[in-house]
Amino acid sequence: MLLDILRAMPGRIRSWVLPNIRAFIEHRQPVIWLLSLIIGLSVAWAAIGFRQLIGIVQLYWLGDTSEQVLTAASRAPWYMIIAGPTLGGVVVGILISRFIPSRRTSGVADVIEARALTGRRLSLREGIMSAVTTAISLGAGGSAGREGPVIHLGATLASAVGDRLNLPDYARRTLLAAGVASAISASFNAPIAGVLFAHEVILGHYASRSFVPIVISSAAGAIVSRLWFGDAAAFIVPVYQITSYWEFPAFALLGVVCAFVAASFQFALLSAEYLARRTPIPIWALPICGGFAVGLMAIAFPHILGVGYEATDLALWGQLSLGLMLTLIVVKTLATAITLSSRFGGGVFSPSLYLGAMTGGAFGIIAAGVFPELASSQALYSILGMGAVAGAVLGAPISTTVIVFELTGGYALSIALLLTVAIAHGANLALHGHSYFQWQLEMRGLFLKDGPHRSELRNARVMDFMTLPGDNTEAEYYDPESEVPSLKARDTLETALRVFDSSGHKRLPVIADDEKRRIVGWAEQVKAVSHFNRRLIAASEEEHR
Numbered sequence: 001m002l003l004d005i006l007r008a009m010p011g012r013i014r015s016w017v018l019p020n021i022r023a024f025i026e027h028r029q030p031v032i033w034l035l036s037l038i039i040g041l042s043v044a045w046a047a048i049g050f051r052q053l054i055g056i057v058q059l060y061w062l063g064d065t066s067e068q069v070l071t072a073a074s075r076a077p078w079y080m081i082i083a084g085p086t087l088g089g090v091v092v093g094i095l096i097s098r099f100i101p102s103r104r105t106s107g108v109a110d111v112i113e114a115r116a117l118t119g120r121r122l123s124l125r126e127g128i129m130s131a132v133t134t135a136i137s138l139g140a141g142g143s144a145g146r147e148g149p150v151i152h153l154g155a156t157l158a159s160a161v162g163d164r165l166n167l168p169d170y171a172r173r174t175l176l177a178a179g180v181a182s183a184i185s186a187s188f189n190a191p192i193a194g195v196l197f198a199h200e201v202i203l204g205h206y207a208s209r210s211f212v213p214i215v216i217s218s219a220a221g222a223i224v225s226r227l228w229f230g231d232a233a234a235f236i237v238p239v240y241q242i243t244s245y246w247e248f249p250a251f252a253l254l255g256v257v258c259a260f261v262a263a264s265f266q267f268a269l270l271s272a273e274y275l276a277r278r279t280p281i282p283i284w285a286l287p288i289c290g291g292f293a294v295g296l297m298a299i300a301f302p303h304i305l306g307v308g309y310e311a312t313d314l315a316l317w318g319q320l321s322l323g324l325m326l327t328l329i330v331v332k333t334l335a336t337a338i339t340l341s342s343r344f345g346g347g348v349f350s351p352s353l354y355l356g357a358m359t360g361g362a363f364g365i366i367a368a369g370v371f372p373e374l375a376s377s378q379a380l381y382s383i384l385g386m387g388a389v390a391g392a393v394l395g396a397p398i399s400t401t402v403i404v405f406e407l408t409g410g411y412a413l414s415i416a417l418l419l420t421v422a423i424a425h426g427a428n429l430a431l432h433g434h435s436y437f438q439w440q441l442e443m444r445g446l447f448l449k450d451g452p453h454r455s456e457l458r459n460a461r462v463m464d465f466m467t468l469p470g471d472n473t474e475a476e477y478y479d480p481e482s483e484v485p486s487l488k489a490r491d492t493l494e495t496a497l498r499v500f501d502s503s504g505h506k507r508l509p510v511i512a513d514d515e516k517r518r519i520v521g522w523a524e525q526v527k528a529v530s531h532f533n534r535r536l537i538a539a540s541e542e543e544h545r
Helices: 002-026 029-062 069-075 078-098 108-116 124-139 147-164 169-188 191-203 208-229 245-278 286-300 309-316 322-341 349-370 378-394 397-408 411-431 436-443 452-459 493-503 525-544
Strands: 507-511 519-524
Touching (some): 029 124, 029 169, 078 124, 108 436, 147 169, 147 349, 191 397, 286 322, 378 397, 493 525
């Protein structure tokens, strides 16, 4: 009996293993793994080049290429503080008005849009121009972050690879996320956070077959970054500890305060963008005006210039007074809103960390004044504030928590950080209802938070499922006087289903946009519903494989 079982084992093993290997190859996983490694290495070098370009631009007006912008600006004469952002605005205005068709730099929201609309390609030329424009913006003192542009640059490079190799949709989305993971890993020396951010924010799921390529790409980005910049964390934090478990109510209260700061920051960004769109100032002059305004503010508060890591470090080390930190929360919010609305390039992650560090530091000083025997160090509250504000603004509490761990090396405060970030995220949703990226996408008519069914209804077009007339079929023309409604090829699936439902017809003509109203195809209700079901099934399969 045992011998019979042993003899049968090889055949059974083959029957188990071979189908898995066959599926692994058919889904082109070996190719995707190799491409993710290539993308990870390429994106890491691009991220390094991006950071170096920021330093080169900064050298010409501050005489320093490091991230110690506050120290360099404190030594510079007042007229250089105004001239740097203003002249940077001149260059940015020329670039966005002449070389970037969308008249704005790109960021994380564009990557999410490209993932949701698989047919929307990220232009390699526009992505590179956007990165160059953003590097000039930040090097000239623009008050914004470098994470969004680097993420978009990484996704652009990954998208170019997927498009040229004609990969299936799920593979292109996976490589897009792999490029993002490498960008975060290389930019912040945070490989674990890069993996989580790519899943949580870009893909919106944790599919097994996407995990390995994303990890490969993120690891490659981290290795290249550490070989170039070293293995140190972005922020060197002092020794801290949680004094008492009785402090956890204070941590929860800090989460609520950070949610108000995050919501106020987002409302400031939204309001400034609204005003910028209504202003009569031409697009090329907007960055000049914005740069001049930021320069004027920086004469009194040079802490707001650039990415702001040095000022964030000072808050972590308790070297800023309570009054200054409260003031910088307001001034940095205004400076970043002006910077981004005036078409300077940049992201919101670094400003969110900045605002969180100031909020947490100020809260820690106040808590220590009220309960001196129970309050922990200011550094602890600053770290918690960084994670809370950034998590609420980005709408990514999990990856933001890990990013703060990796940026600060602060794994000992996991419970407190998780609690603070979660409460800030929930309170921000109660106040604002959106993350910053969701607001950007909804301004473009893309409502991803409603679920995959609404996304598929709005992303699919009539042209995707309509029946074309035969080659030898005589041309037909639509009669507008008829009782039968018509559709157009670019109408959404949602529009088509509504027309089918309201008219009671099961087959509708699809007409051209020209004046002759030529019928270019026929849309059938059964095919529309079938197409919708197929897209939902494909989305569900991608999320669970």
